[in-house]
Amino acid sequence: MGGKNEQAKKRRVVVVGGSIAGLCCAHGLLRSSEWLEVVVFERARSVSSAGAGLGLDSRACDALRDWGLGDALEASSLPLFMEENRVVDSNREDHAVVKDDTFNHRAAHWSDLHHLIHDALPSGIVRFGHEVHSFEELQGADGEPRVRVRVSKGDDAIEEIEADFMVAADGSMSQTREKFVPNEKRRYSGYCAWRGVLEASNESVQEVASTIKSVFPDVGHCLYFEIARNTHAVLYELQKERLNWLWYINQPEPQLQGKSVTVKADEKALKDLHEQAQRTWPPALAKLMESTTNPFINAIFDREPLPQFVWGRVVLVGEAAHPTTPHGLRSTNMSIVDAFVLGNSISKWGCNDIEAALDEYQGERVPITTREVLFSRHLGQLKQGLLSSGTDWLQADQQHKEQLLERNMHSFNPPATN
Numbered sequence: 001m002g003g004k005n006e007q008a009k010k011r012r013v014v015v016v017g018g019s020i021a022g023l024c025c026a027h028g029l030l031r032s033s034e035w036l037e038v039v040v041f042e043r044a045r046s047v048s049s050a051g052a053g054l055g056l057d058s059r060a061c062d063a064l065r066d067w068g069l070g071d072a073l074e075a076s077s078l079p080l081f082m083e084e085n086r087v088v089d090s091n092r093e094d095h096a097v098v099k100d101d102t103f104n105h106r107a108a109h110w111s112d113l114h115h116l117i118h119d120a121l122p123s124g125i126v127r128f129g130h131e132v133h134s135f136e137e138l139q140g141a142d143g144e145p146r147v148r149v150r151v152s153k154g155d156d157a158i159e160e161i162e163a164d165f166m167v168a169a170d171g172s173m174s175q176t177r178e179k180f181v182p183n184e185k186r187r188y189s190g191y192c193a194w195r196g197v198l199e200a201s202n203e204s205v206q207e208v209a210s211t212i213k214s215v216f217p218d219v220g221h222c223l224y225f226e227i228a229r230n231t232h233a234v235l236y237e238l239q240k241e242r243l244n245w246l247w248y249i250n251q252p253e254p255q256l257q258g259k260s261v262t263v264k265a266d267e268k269a270l271k272d273l274h275e276q277a278q279r280t281w282p283p284a285l286a287k288l289m290e291s292t293t294n295p296f297i298n299a300i301f302d303r304e305p306l307p308q309f310v311w312g313r314v315v316l317v318g319e320a321a322h323p324t325t326p327h328g329l330r331s332t333n334m335s336i337v338d339a340f341v342l343g344n345s346i347s348k349w350g351c352n353d354i355e356a357a358l359d360e361y362q363g364e365r366v367p368i369t370t371r372e373v374l375f376s377r378h379l380g381q382l383k384q385g386l387l388s389s390g391t392d393w394l395q396a397d398q399q400h401k402e403q404l405l406e407r408n409m410h411s412f413n414p415p416a417t418n
């Protein structure tokens with residue numbers, strides 16, 4: 001095993017994708033060793049202001065703190081101490097069914113998180129407006145394996161760069177993954193999510209916000225799930241008086257433009273949403289949905305878990321490695337933990353045994369993320385009434401109700417796959 005003191009020569013790693021997973025890998029790798037030069041190529045022109053809320057678990061928060069981002073994290077997120085699942089009956093009345101007081105997450109806006117991770121990196125590491133076109137593995141002049149990466153900057157010029165290894169953080173439609181796992185299809189979940197963030201500091205919506213706070217008294221530190229027949233919604237608060245909500249609706253797979261899973265809602269879709277909300281949810285929640293400007297629709301997909309994340313000197317991380325549905329609050333957490341584990345493995349094995357480091361990362365992350373993807377899929381199907389045993393949650397016994405909780409992920413036994 002190579003120790004840090006044995007390292008002399010600088011090694012280079014190219015990261016493809018500068019979203020959460022790619023930027024966290026830059027932190028994890030820079031923290032792990034002084035012998036690594038890290039370059040991140042991101043095809044977007046800048047850090048995005050898109051997105052909505054997400055929940056960070058304690059392991060992801062610890063990783064962010066380890067990279068020196070603790071203060072920024074505290075300042076831009078709220079604690080989520082509790083999870084509460086409620087059932088809405090046919091009269092639109094709410095009944096608390098099961099609670100977890102040991103939830104221990106934090107709530108953040110995706111864009112705030114992306115900014116804080118980006119802003120803490122040394123300048124020059126992230127190259128926005130750079131798209132990776134292709135890569136190939138080859139042997140360097142010294143006989144060592146290398147990856148040659150071709151990058152375009154929006155003009156016709158192609159830059160070539162050689163790296164000792166490449167980290168593919170290029171998202172759920174990863175071209176890198178496609179090269180190693182061709183003809184693999186994503187799985188449509190059977191439903192789409194409407195998502196919105198109400199800016200509760202606006203005077204015009206203060207009554208809506210205060211009604212929400214009286215009906216959901218723990219909002220601000222609780223993750224609420226509202227479950228109605230064959231559908232469910234989510235509510236929690238973000239920093240700066242923002243109320244974040246989601247509503248999952250079973251429907252045929254929508255026609256999507258390009259690779260994005262986000263659909264902009266037109267007037268008719270919005271009108272239908274508001275009418276359907278009034279028929280389904282308690283008035284306070286329906287009013288919150290109606291009062292939110294520019295909600296958007298995400299079609300929900302995942303993919304079958306892969307048995308490997310590493311091919312030679314190329315390693316998949318984040319959504320490229322394990323695209324998942326959002327129900328276990330997994331995607332961002334998995335990306336952060338991938339980066340943390342990869343950094344630690346590189347630190348442990350040193351530059352003389354990159355294969356061993358990548359192998360260790362894969363060995364640790366494949367089984368855990370497989371369980372997380374399949375648990376998240378299961379929980380979504382359970383709450384959307386898509387499992388063969390559709391459940392009447394109000395009549396169910398306590399043991400049954402406990403199945404709704406996020407904490408079951410750790411003991412979840414995935415069904416056998418072929």
Ligand SMILES: Cc1cc2nc3c(=O)[nH]c(=O)nc-3n(C[C@H](O)[C@H](O)[C@H](O)COP(=O)(O)OP(=O)(O)OC[C@H]3O[C@@H](n4cnc5c(N)ncnc54)[C@H](O)[C@@H]3O)c2cc1C
Nearest residue numbers: 017019020021043051052054110131132170171318319332
């Ligand atoms: C704009 C945006 C908003 C989001 N909002 C939320 C949210 O509100 N809540 C939530 O839970 N999750 C959100 N997500 C998803 C979530 O953050 C991620 O799915 C998760 O953190 C894993 O991220 P990732 O970095 O693996 O993949 P992604 O976030 O999908 O990022 C992949 C990145 O790779 C880049 N890329 C792809 N191919 C290339 C290439 N060839 N060359 C260079 N760059 C390339 C893409 O431009 C993208 O930035 C959002 C994602 C994005 C991109």
